[in-house]
Amino acid sequence: MAPRAWYEALDAGIxxxxxxxxxxxxxxxxxxxxxxxxxxxxxxxxxxxxxxxVDGFAALRALEDYGLHVATVxxxxxxxxxxPYEKLWRIVLFGSARxxxxxxxxxxxxxxxxxxxxxxFDAD
Numbered sequence: 001m002a003p004r005a006w007y008e009a010l011d012a013g014i015x016x017x018x019x020x021x022x023x024x025x026x027x028x029x030x031x032x033x034x035x036x037x038x039x040x041x042x043x044x045x046x047x048x049x050x051x052x053x054v055d056g057f058a059a060l061r062a063l064e065d066y067g068l069h070v071a072t073v074x075x076x077x078x079x080x081x082x083x084p085y086e087k088l089w090r091i092v093l094f095g096s097a098r099x100x101x102x103x104x105x106x107x108x109x110x111x112x113x114x115x116x117x118x119x120x121f122d123a124d
Contacts, residue, residue, distance in 0.1 A: 013096030014043050016103045017068050021045065023105040024062035026055055029088070033096050042071065043093040048086070049075060056089035066105065069094040 001022050007015050013033030021028055031045040032038050047055055056073045063070055072092045077084035 011038070012101040013098040014045065014093075016066075016097045016100040016105075017043070017045060017063055017091075017093060019103075020062050020066050020068065020105045021047070021059055023107055024058060026059055026062065033098065035096070040092075043096050045091045045093075046076070047089040047091070049089050056091065059089065059091050063091070063093070068097055 001019070007019060010018055010031060011033035013035075014031045018028055018031050026047055028045055028047050032040045032043070034040045034042040034044060045059075047059060049055060053075070056075065060070050060073050070091060071094045072090070074090050074092075076088045076090045078086040078088065080086075
């Protein structure tokens with residue numbers, strides 16, 4: 001997860017969904033809450049696609065688990081000089097999560113709960 005101030009710089013309507021993706025261990029590269037005067041019409045998050053092509057589906061699962069309903073998941077190729085050069089996952093949400101801007105996810109990637117048998121914590 002990024003420092004608190006980093007998230008405060010994001011559009012309020014996309015802040016919580018980005019936090020959810022980061023907590024799930026997924027890296028984002030751009031986001032927008034959507035609407036008039038914004039880069040996208042709908043709330044949108046882009047993630048760099050790694051070679052295994054599974055992050056978009058992991059993002060879908062993480063967002064839906066938090067009640068953030070996904071409208072589309074797609075792979076987008078950016079084109080430079082007539083050739084594809086960068087592959088991105090694009091996640092489009094059904095609506096803004098502005099009312100959840102101050103929320104933080106209750107899980108963090110690779111977190112391991114306390115061992116109740118001896119009262120110690122075990123985390124990666």
